[in-house]
Amino acid sequence: MIKQTTAIETFPCVDEDYIRGLNEHAQAAKPISAQRKRELIAHIKKLLKQQDAVLVAHYYTHYDLQELAEATGGYVSDSLDMAKFGSEHPASTLIVAGVRFMGETAKILNPEKRILMPTLQAECSLDLSCPADTFVPFCDEHPDRTVVVYANTSADVKARADWVVTSSIGTKIVKHLHERGEKILWAPDKYLGNYIQKVTGADMLIWQGFCIVHDEFKSHELEKLRQKHPQAAVLVHPESPDEVIAQADVVGSTTALINAVGNSPANEFIIATDNGIFYKMRQVAPNKKLIEAPTGGIGASCSSCAHCGWMAMNGLENIATTLEQGCNEININEQLRVKAYQSVKRMIDFSKTL
Numbered sequence: 001m002i003k004q005t006t007a008i009e010t011f012p013c014v015d016e017d018y019i020r021g022l023n024e025h026a027q028a029a030k031p032i033s034a035q036r037k038r039e040l041i042a043h044i045k046k047l048l049k050q051q052d053a054v055l056v057a058h059y060y061t062h063y064d065l066q067e068l069a070e071a072t073g074g075y076v077s078d079s080l081d082m083a084k085f086g087s088e089h090p091a092s093t094l095i096v097a098g099v100r101f102m103g104e105t106a107k108i109l110n111p112e113k114r115i116l117m118p119t120l121q122a123e124c125s126l127d128l129s130c131p132a133d134t135f136v137p138f139c140d141e142h143p144d145r146t147v148v149v150y151a152n153t154s155a156d157v158k159a160r161a162d163w164v165v166t167s168s169i170g171t172k173i174v175k176h177l178h179e180r181g182e183k184i185l186w187a188p189d190k191y192l193g194n195y196i197q198k199v200t201g202a203d204m205l206i207w208q209g210f211c212i213v214h215d216e217f218k219s220h221e222l223e224k225l226r227q228k229h230p231q232a233a234v235l236v237h238p239e240s241p242d243e244v245i246a247q248a249d250v251v252g253s254t255t256a257l258i259n260a261v262g263n264s265p266a267n268e269f270i271i272a273t274d275n276g277i278f279y280k281m282r283q284v285a286p287n288k289k290l291i292e293a294p295t296g297g298i299g300a301s302c303s304s305c306a307h308c309g310w311m312a313m314n315g316l317e318n319i320a321t322t323l324e325q326g327c328n329e330i331n332i333n334e335q336l337r338v339k340a341y342q343s344v345k346r347m348i349d350f351s352k353t354l
């Protein structure tokens with residue numbers, strides 16, 4: 001399916017309905033009893049030690065996993081920080097609870113380590129909406145543009161890029177490139193691309209990918225919710241639609257939004273990102289009120305309802321199975337990994353200059 005996005009450009013882009021359909025088939029980890037949960041946690045703790053492994057979990061995974069990662073000397077963060085933590089930690093195996101591109105990023109940065117995931121079926125709609133077989137030829141058609149891709153992409157797409165960025169540093173890198181007179185080809189998230197374009201004024205050709213979770217926040221319903229909670233600060237992840245971003249008091253990466261809850265004088269927050277992040281937000285500000293931004297109301301289809309179905313596939317049962325069997329290992333062709341590493345490293349080196 002070809003999507004017309006500007007008067008002059010057509011983008012080869014995967015069908016949105018197809019991607020939403022894939023997400024609807026994601027099977028969340030089954031709920032377990034309190035007794036089973038205790039047994040599994042004890043079992044996983046033992047296995048982590050036996051296997052010289054450490055658990056790193058994304059902010060959007062189930063609270064139980066985030067709690068377990070912290071209780072066992074692991075880490076909870078965004079995808080790049082998870083991978084960076086893995087580089088600094090002495091464990092020879094990383095258990096990456098998140099979605100597939102996060103396991104790949106961990107492998108790109110840690111080729112000598114064994115990277116295991118609770119499931120290899122956990123996808124990401126941003127990654128799916130930017131397949132390498134259409135993205136690479138598109139880049140080749142625009143040799144005058146610097147290719148900047150978001151971390152939520154496959155190793156193949158990262159390998160084709162000049163830069164990999166996260167939402168916390170994307171604006172600064174594009175501003176830097178714009179000041180050097182470079183034109184940008186941005187992928188895959190259209191909303192984050194639009195936001196960065198507005199902030200930096202850069203010449204950006206923006207791929208039309210999207211996140212199924214953030215895409216569902218509704219601006220009209222948000223206006224109504226703000227009227228009910230006039231004191232609440234509105235925190236928005238920039239993968240959200242432009243009209244939702246326009247209502248934000250703070251627009252930022254997952255880490256920036258968590259910090260905003262801790263540092264803001266407000267006592268009430270409306271939050272437009274995956275609700276798995278509430279675990280960390282409650283840690284930094286246990287007495288503050290957190291309200292989910294609306295995904296229902298006018299125009300709602302709400303298949304994800306502020307929680308990523310693919311993230312929800314990670315559970316205690318499949319972490320235990322992965323450790324027992326050593327299954328779901330991430331492997332990347334070395335030539336490809338080295339190429340992808342160069343574009344990730346460019347970002348890491350740039351971050352050290354800030």
Ligand code: SF4
Binds near residue numbers: 060123124126308
């Ligand atoms: S929340 Fe969105 S961006 Fe994050 S993994 Fe899920 S689909 Fe991808």
